[in-house]
Every structure is written in structure tokens, then in C-alpha cells.
Amino acid sequence: MAVEMRTPIPVKEAIERVIKIVKHKEVSTLPIEQSLNSILAEDVKATYDIPRFDKSPYDGFAINSKDSQGANGNNRIQFKVIDHIGAGTASDVTIKNGEAVRIMTGAPIPNGADAVVMFEQTTENEKGFTIRKSFKQGENIAFKGEECKENDIVLNKGKLINSGVIAVLATFGYQNVKVYQKPTVAIIATGSELVGPNEPLEPGNIRNSNGPMIESLCRGINIEATTYQIQEDNLKGCIDIVEKAMSEHDIVITTGGVSVGDFDYLPKVYEAIGANVLFNKVQMRPGSVTTVAYKDHNILFGLSGNPSACYSGFQLFTKPTIQKMMAAQEVYPVIIDAILAEDFKKANPFTRFIRGKAHFTNEGVYLEPSGSNKSNAIVAIANSNGMIILPSGTRGYAKGDTVKVLLTDHLSYESELNL
Amino acid sequence: MAVEMRTPIPVKEAIERVIKIVKHKEVSTLPIEQSLNSILAEDVKATYDIPRFDKSPYDGFAINSKDSQGANGNNRIQFKVIDHIGAGTASDVTIKNGEAVRIMTGAPIPNGADAVVMFEQTTENEKGFTIRKSFKQGENIAFKGEECKENDIVLNKGKLINSGVIAVLATFGYQNVKVYQKPTVAIIATGSELVGPNEPLEPGNIRNSNGPMIESLCRGINIEATTYQIQEDNLKGCIDIVEKAMSEHDIVITTGGVSVGDFDYLPKVYEAIGANVLFNKVQMRPGSVTTVAYKDHNILFGLSGNPSACYSGFQLFTKPTIQKMMAAQEVYPVIIDAILAEDFKKANPFTRFIRGKAHFTNEGVYLEPSGSNKSNAIVAIANSNGMIILPSGTRGYAKGDTVKVLLTDHLSYESELNL
Structure with a gap:
């Protein structure tokens, strides 16, 4: 029996071959609290100006800057406090000559005021407070719309939804968001020597550890993975289970059976189901026999049964594929x-x-x-x-x-x- | 009204002060498939030798090395193949002079054999195969117990359960594992200007974004977080909600109200509930007023209402605290x-x-x-x-x-x- 000849390709080329054929999934709408780590499928617009109103970025006093002109260490200017505004409320008063309103961080600037004096810049007294420097028009004021304006695009389609994106969506009152769906993964461990966690360990058997490892690698990146029954070295059984998995999931990961041994049926499975093999030998150790194939929208990863090679294969080929399927801009490992x-x-x-x-x-x-x-x-x-x-x-x-x-x-x- | 004086401490010292007082949580037992990203609360022992039996690491032929002595390019030695073993099965035959068994990766070495010839090292013919080099006793055999022995401690208590740990647990047939419980987090946004996602946005209002941001920061590290009702600037209400949150969760995060403004009630809340304030001023921008306090097993984070400062405070102080509470060895950010x-x-x-x-x-x-x-x-x-x-x-x-x-x-x- 002749050993099948395979042409090993460089790792980088192998990864690029896979990424090139991967397409992203459909768009769906999610409540924002379920959207973490998905990818935005729409631009997000500001629904109002930020700040929404001229406001104070500090705790202090709102004044009219004209009233502060000429103040210095030898000529302190006195202000009278006529109102007190906390954040979330507005003041009805209009500031007149020599008047000020005590104002807290985030509160709207009252009428007639155009600057804010921070507490640290004042000396308080019974009549109010004095200052020893002059203030410019607009000093210490956060102006309406200076951070962004209503209808500005603040986040672009394609962005990963991190906690900052959640905060932006919450700020603008979005309760739902369009995202790209995430792929789902089927895991099939192959090998007659493998037994599951509850089965007795007969001579020649080992327990399936690649299956649980891959499942947790998926779970770690918030990808739903379904584990299928362990496959004995049986061609017909392998073909059936791979076809079933392809009909139920985007990505099908098999472990083992991918080499050139007598019971390594995966090459025959790819042939039988009409999958296009992108490569079946990579210039790397361990895991040189790692194989990636595709058919229609399904991507099939034939990872090695060797646990180290299986792990490497997932990190190098499967994870970037998952990232690209969910439309991430950053697909490659760091x-x-x-x-x-x-x-x-x-x-x-x-x-x-x-x-x-x-x-x-x-x-x-x-x-x-x-x-x-x-x-x-x-x-x-x-x-x-x-x-x-x-x-x-x-x-x-x-x-x-x-x-x-x-x-x-x-x-x-x-x-x-x-x- | 005098501004409260606070003594700012260096960021590193602030983090260390917090970590010093944090204790890890209790131990509980989880099914291994739910244990990902928890910390092992027990040493894990091998339940059998690895490999479990002398096995072939390659596809090839098992031989007796004595029969290969003297082989070279000019003196090829012929072997007769008397059986064929795939992984998961054992052969009953005993190899005699000049005999070999065809063997697949992972299959047990048959009786009488003490070396494996890889396919690539043979020339097959009708009688079996020939080799052109001699083999040493034990060559290309993975021996029983050479990777680890039954009862060896293979993973130490305190280790983060990653996908590799899941694979080790699966290998040795563990279905449950002892882990340290993870802390849970209560989130309380304070500020009269804040409104929730469904409420109308009145003049002077802004939507609460820190709450959803912190919630997703927790979710991103698999920590359960509960969001409490937004608190207006009202001392009694704040005390009640903080005490309720402390009784229901390990960690209580408040956003806002921590500065020295007239409605910044958190300093008074800490005093009222008898919490020990670790620091209330840090040499950092933004977020210098970030405050951390503790009482009994509860840790209270008074994060700034400024979103950037709130985010920094979580990354610098809360996340390492969560890591330490779940007994992680690596608590600091990278x-x-x-x-x-x-x-x-x-x-x-x-x-x-x-x-x-x-x-x-x-x-x-x-x-x-x-x-x-x-x-x-x-x-x-x-x-x-x-x-x-x-x-x-x-x-x-x-x-x-x-x-x-x-x-x-x-x-x-x-x-x-x-x-």
C-alpha cells in the first residue's frame, strides 16, 4: 500500500487560504445586553448632541465672565450666590451683575452665565465667595454638541461590541442592535481507541480529551459548540455523521483520522462528500497533517488527534475562521x-x-x-x-x-x- | 462650606492596598463542563499511567529490534507481516524471528516487539517489507508511564481552568472538579441626572451608560452582575440600597457621587455603614476621586461618574479584586x-x-x-x-x-x- 504523497505549504499561506474563502454570516437583531462580543452590522448614530446642553464639568460656581475681569491677588472680586443646581436639575434664575449660581458637575449652565469657577479657585465667605483671577468667556464649560452632534456616526459597522460600545448604545437609548450572527461549531472526535467520560476504559482505550478541549476553546470565545458521538474508524459512519453535522452547523471540527494511516478515513470522507480540500499538509510541527476543506458555506477542520497539534490547529485555523464568519475586522491571532x-x-x-x-x-x-x-x-x-x-x-x-x-x-x- | 481634603496615593499603592485585604471565596464542586475559567481548588492526580500501555507513536510496523541488526542500504532485511492493529484494539499474536505487525498510531505494541519502523523507513513488497537500517531496542515506542504515572499530581490547586485543564480532567475521567466560587457584583449608578433606557429624557438628564458598561465588563470575564435601580442624589436612599446590595453580593460598585460635590453622598454612605475606606484619592487622571472601601467580606468600589474614569477604575481596582476573590494566581492586568x-x-x-x-x-x-x-x-x-x-x-x-x-x-x- 503506497503512502499518499502530500505537498506541505507554509503556515501563513495555509491560514490565508482558509480566510480567503470564509464568508460572514447573516445579520440579526439582538437586545444590546446580549450583543457583547458580536460585531456591529450597522453604523450607530448619535441620537442627540453630546453634551446635550451646556454643562459644568466641575463642582463650582457659574458666573458671567465679564464680572471677573480685573480680579487678581490684590483685587479679589466678590460674587453673591443666588441659586444652587445639582446635576439633573435646571435653574430658572438668570444671573445678573455680580451674581453666581452654585453648580455641580454635569448640571446645566444657568441663563446669564458663561464660565464656571471651580471650588478650588474661590474663597468662600458669608456673602458668597471671592476670586483672584479673571475668567474667559466659555472657561470651564462643556458646550452642547462639542463631543458629538445628533446624527453623527459614532461607531462604524464592523466594530467589535465591547463594553465601550455597550456604553455608547446605552447613552443614545438604543435597546436593540443589528449584529452579524456567530457561527456554530460541531465537534466530532474520531478514533476506535477513544471512549467517553462515563464508559469503561478497556485495554487499548484512552479517553476523548480533544473533544472537551475544543468545546471549551469555543466556549471561551462565546461560540456555541455541539459535541457529536465519538466515531469509530468506520468510513460509512464518518461520512454520515459529518454530513449531519454540516447540515446543523457552519463549522465542523473533526479530531483524528486525518493522517495517512490505514484507518485515517477523513481524506476519504472529504472525497465522498465532495468537499474542496484547501490543504492537507502544513509546514509545521506538530500537526503537519492538519487539513482544511470546505463545501458551500461549511468549513471543515480536520485537526490532528495529537492533543498539541489539535490545539495548535484550532488556534491557527479555526479561531480566525470563526472571527471572519462573525465579520470581525481583527481575525488573526496576536x-x-x-x-x-x-x-x-x-x-x-x-x-x-x-x-x-x-x-x-x-x-x-x-x-x-x-x-x-x-x-x-x-x-x-x-x-x-x-x-x-x-x-x-x-x-x-x-x-x-x-x-x-x-x-x-x-x-x-x-x-x-x-x- | 469647606472642601474636604484628601491625600492622593500612587496608583500602584492603591491597587496593592485593595489586593492585600481581599480574601478568596469558598470552594464548591462543579461539573467539568461548567468549570472553564474558574480556579482549581484541589490538586489533580493522574488516575492512570500516560501512556496507559506501550504504544506506537507512528503508523508503521512493530518488530523485534534484534531482527534488524546489520541492515543497511546494501543489506536490506526482509520482514513478514503477520497481523494488523489499529488504535483501540490489541493484537493476540507474539512476534517471532523475522515477523512484524502492521501498527497504527496509538495502538498497543504487540508481544515480542520492541521497536517500530515508520512507513517511510520501509519498502513494501509482496512478502511484507524490507528495511535498510538497524533499530534500537525501544526505538519509536511510547512507553507506559513515560509522560506521567498513576497518582502523580499533574495540576496544582490554584491553577486557572483553561481548555488544557479541561482536557486533562477529561483524560483522567473526572466528571466534577472542586473550584473556588466566583464573586458576584452589584452595580448601582448614582446621580439625579441619570435615566434608564426606557425613561423619557428630560432637560438636564442623560442616560445611564456606566451601569451597562460595568455590567458588560463583568460579563466579559464571566462574572455575574446585578444592576440595581439608579439612585438619585439622596443620602438615605443610597445607604439603604448599598446595604441591600452588600447583603446580596460580594462586590458593590457604585458609579458617581464619590467626589466632593454637594450631592456626592458616597463618602457619607461609607461612614454611615461603617465601611473602612482604603483610599479616596489616587494620583491618576481621570478618576482621582476613585474610592475603595470594605466591610467584612464586602468590597465597595466608588467609581467616578466620568465614563473614562469609571472604566479605568474597574480595570485597575475591581478586576484584580475579582481575580483574587476567585483565588486566581494572576490578579494583575497585563x-x-x-x-x-x-x-x-x-x-x-x-x-x-x-x-x-x-x-x-x-x-x-x-x-x-x-x-x-x-x-x-x-x-x-x-x-x-x-x-x-x-x-x-x-x-x-x-x-x-x-x-x-x-x-x-x-x-x-x-x-x-x-x-
Whole structure:
């Protein structure tokens, strides 16, 4: 039996091939409190001027600036306080010569006033207060519309809805917002050796861990994932379950069965269902046999059964696809420079992705591999917050070398209080 | 009326004062699929050896290494294939002289074999295959227990449950796991000018946006937050609602009312309920009046009503508190060096936190302020993914200066495909 020949392509090209064919999903309308982390499918307009009215940005006194002219340390000018405005109320009075209104931050400027004196700039006395400097017209006033005007587009279609966007929507009284739908994911673990969490562990069996790992990777980015029954190494069963998953979800992730072994049926599944294979070999370790295919709107990820390779495949190919399907502008992983804290002497003809832990220190970002050579690969994933990228080459890497790291786990970045 | 004097403390000291008094919450048991992003409250032990049995890490043929001795390009040695094992099954045969078993990745090594020949290392023929190199005892075999042994502690108490931890738990057949409970948060917006999303906007009113912003900041880190009714500037009402919130939640966040204005009742609320104020002035802009207090197990955050200051206060003080309450080892925000892409000439006696957008490029991390001076502050938050930190000083900062940025919004990092 001949071994199938595959042509390995560079990682970057592989990612770009996938992203190129991905289309975003339909638009739907959500209540704003359910829209966090979706992508805006409409421009958002200001429904009124901000500020809505001329207001005081400080606690102090509203005055007419003309009355302050000539004030200095040797010539303090006296003001009489005729009213008191808190935020949320307006004053009916009109300020006349030498008068002032005590005003709190956010309250509307009363009639006749054109400047605000901060408390710290006054000396209070029984009659009111004195000042020792003159004020300019408009000084310490936040003018109606100076931040934005009614009907201004304040947020553009395509923007990720973060907490600031939620605040903007709330400010302008929007209760619903149009967003791009998020894709849903089907997860199918393949391999006759795999058993589920409740099944007995017979000789030759191992428990399915890639399925739960992928499910939690999806959940971590707020993507709904459905786990299908574990598939034994059986071609007909695999074809049926993949077709069912494609009819129910946008993205179908299989783990295992993607190599060139006798029971690696995924290549035959892609053929049987008429999927277009974008690549089936990538210049990377682990996970060189990672395969991505598509048919109509479905994208199929054939991730390796090796847990490290499965994890890398999700981070490199699946996550950017999810981002693009939900119409995100930023689809690629964040990759930064960091300093290797250990030697990595082994040369490799393919780019290596090594599970690592980034430490953010005052002296820079340091990387340590999170598992040594023979340590448990899954434990190394658990102890990682990034993937150290060691490009292919004829030499290894030394402690102190600057290399790239793809950040994966934003909640477990070690950081000093670097202030 | 005299202005209350407050002593501003450095930001770092303020954060440390808070973290010092925070205690972690109780332990509870969760199904593993609900445990993502919680913290392990127990060490996790391996329930069996990994690998569980001597197995093949490759697709190939299991042989006895003695039979391969003397093989070379001019002396190919022939093997006869007597069985075929896929993963998940075991072979009953025992290999004798010159025999081999075809074996797939992950399948158990058959009796009598002590090495695996990869497909690529063979030439197949009708009788079986030939090899042209000798193999060492144990070559290409993954031995039982070489990654970890039964009862080894594979994950330590205190670890964040990421997708890798889920995979470890699944591997070892755990269906439940002990975790530290997460704190819950009460949100109380104060200010007579504030109205909710459905209420009419009278003159002098603005809509409450800090409440929805904080709620989504909590939701973004998987923390349950409950929004209480907006409080008018009324001392008795504020005391009652804060006490109710304290009885129902660990953390109580108020927005507004924390300054020294006539209707800033929070200082009086802390006094009335007998809370210990950790600080009520911080050497930072905006948000210098941010106040943190505690009473028994409750932590109270008096965030500014200014949206930018409110956002900064949450990132600097509340988020690390949440992390520590859930027993996370990494409680501090990630702060990295980056290059200013614009001048910031204004000197400031306090540290400035400016909403900014970090761009991760091949040439480094570049920062642009996400809102100019008079642009809408809330829109600037929406357009940010970090807080640019400009330490106090007598001079400003120039384009090209390296400054620190506190990363806030991991989903909206702009990144080139930096591979």
C-alpha cells in the first residue's frame, strides 16, 4: 500500500487560504445586553448632541465672565450666590451683575452665565465667595454638541461590541442592535481507541480529551459548540455523521483520522462528500497533517488527534475562521516578540509551535516552554498561555534569543504589577 | 462650606492596598463542563499511567529490534507481516524471528516487539517489507508511564481552568472538579441626572451608560452582575440600597457621587455603614476621586461618574479584586511596552490613563490614542483596546517614545498575520 504523497505549504499561506474563502454570516437583531462580543452590522448614530446642553464639568460656581475681569491677588472680586443646581436639575434664575449660581458637575449652565469657577479657585465667605483671577468667556464649560452632534456616526459597522460600545448604545437609548450572527461549531472526535467520560476504559482505550478541549476553546470565545458521538474508524459512519453535522452547523471540527494511516478515513470522507480540500499538509510541527476543506458555506477542520497539534490547529485555523464568519475586522491571532528563557537546541525542517508560558515583566516578555520533551502533552497545554513559534532552520534556539509567541489564553498571563 | 481634603496615593499603592485585604471565596464542586475559567481548588492526580500501555507513536510496523541488526542500504532485511492493529484494539499474536505487525498510531505494541519502523523507513513488497537500517531496542515506542504515572499530581490547586485543564480532567475521567466560587457584583449608578433606557429624557438628564458598561465588563470575564435601580442624589436612599446590595453580593460598585460635590453622598454612605475606606484619592487622571472601601467580606468600589474614569477604575481596582476573590494566581492586568504613534505634549502632575488602541505589527506594538481631546469619551472607550499609561512629570510625551499600555480588550487587538 503506497503512502499518499502530500505537498506541505507554509503556515501563513495555509491560514490565508482558509480566510480567503470564509464568508460572514447573516445579520440579526439582538437586545444590546446580549450583543457583547458580536460585531456591529450597522453604523450607530448619535441620537442627540453630546453634551446635550451646556454643562459644568466641575463642582463650582457659574458666573458671567465679564464680572471677573480685573480680579487678581490684590483685587479679589466678590460674587453673591443666588441659586444652587445639582446635576439633573435646571435653574430658572438668570444671573445678573455680580451674581453666581452654585453648580455641580454635569448640571446645566444657568441663563446669564458663561464660565464656571471651580471650588478650588474661590474663597468662600458669608456673602458668597471671592476670586483672584479673571475668567474667559466659555472657561470651564462643556458646550452642547462639542463631543458629538445628533446624527453623527459614532461607531462604524464592523466594530467589535465591547463594553465601550455597550456604553455608547446605552447613552443614545438604543435597546436593540443589528449584529452579524456567530457561527456554530460541531465537534466530532474520531478514533476506535477513544471512549467517553462515563464508559469503561478497556485495554487499548484512552479517553476523548480533544473533544472537551475544543468545546471549551469555543466556549471561551462565546461560540456555541455541539459535541457529536465519538466515531469509530468506520468510513460509512464518518461520512454520515459529518454530513449531519454540516447540515446543523457552519463549522465542523473533526479530531483524528486525518493522517495517512490505514484507518485515517477523513481524506476519504472529504472525497465522498465532495468537499474542496484547501490543504492537507502544513509546514509545521506538530500537526503537519492538519487539513482544511470546505463545501458551500461549511468549513471543515480536520485537526490532528495529537492533543498539541489539535490545539495548535484550532488556534491557527479555526479561531480566525470563526472571527471572519462573525465579520470581525481583527481575525488573526496576536503574535508578539518575547525572549526565550530556555535553550531549544533541536533544529527542525518545519516551523515548530511549542506550548509556552509568557511572563510579562518590567524587563520584557519572557517565555518558558510549558512542558519538557517527555512530559504529558495535555498537561503542557494546561500550563501554557501561548504558542512559542520557532521557525524552521538548521540550528536551534538559545536562551536569550528573541522569538515570536502567539498569545492564546488572555486570562492566565503572568504579570507583575508593572506600574 | 469647606472642601474636604484628601491625600492622593500612587496608583500602584492603591491597587496593592485593595489586593492585600481581599480574601478568596469558598470552594464548591462543579461539573467539568461548567468549570472553564474558574480556579482549581484541589490538586489533580493522574488516575492512570500516560501512556496507559506501550504504544506506537507512528503508523508503521512493530518488530523485534534484534531482527534488524546489520541492515543497511546494501543489506536490506526482509520482514513478514503477520497481523494488523489499529488504535483501540490489541493484537493476540507474539512476534517471532523475522515477523512484524502492521501498527497504527496509538495502538498497543504487540508481544515480542520492541521497536517500530515508520512507513517511510520501509519498502513494501509482496512478502511484507524490507528495511535498510538497524533499530534500537525501544526505538519509536511510547512507553507506559513515560509522560506521567498513576497518582502523580499533574495540576496544582490554584491553577486557572483553561481548555488544557479541561482536557486533562477529561483524560483522567473526572466528571466534577472542586473550584473556588466566583464573586458576584452589584452595580448601582448614582446621580439625579441619570435615566434608564426606557425613561423619557428630560432637560438636564442623560442616560445611564456606566451601569451597562460595568455590567458588560463583568460579563466579559464571566462574572455575574446585578444592576440595581439608579439612585438619585439622596443620602438615605443610597445607604439603604448599598446595604441591600452588600447583603446580596460580594462586590458593590457604585458609579458617581464619590467626589466632593454637594450631592456626592458616597463618602457619607461609607461612614454611615461603617465601611473602612482604603483610599479616596489616587494620583491618576481621570478618576482621582476613585474610592475603595470594605466591610467584612464586602468590597465597595466608588467609581467616578466620568465614563473614562469609571472604566479605568474597574480595570485597575475591581478586576484584580475579582481575580483574587476567585483565588486566581494572576490578579494583575497585563502591561506591556509599546511605541506612541502620536505626541502627547501636556504635562501632568498625576499619572494619566488614556484610552488607546494597540496595533501589534511586525515592527512592534504601536499605540494610538483612541479619542482626541474633545471627542466623545464613551466613543473613545469603544474604540480602545488598552489604556496608555503616561507617568506624571513636567514634560509631555512624543511620538516614538516607548510607554506602557495596560491591555484591556483581548478580542479587539489589531494584529497582522505576524508569521
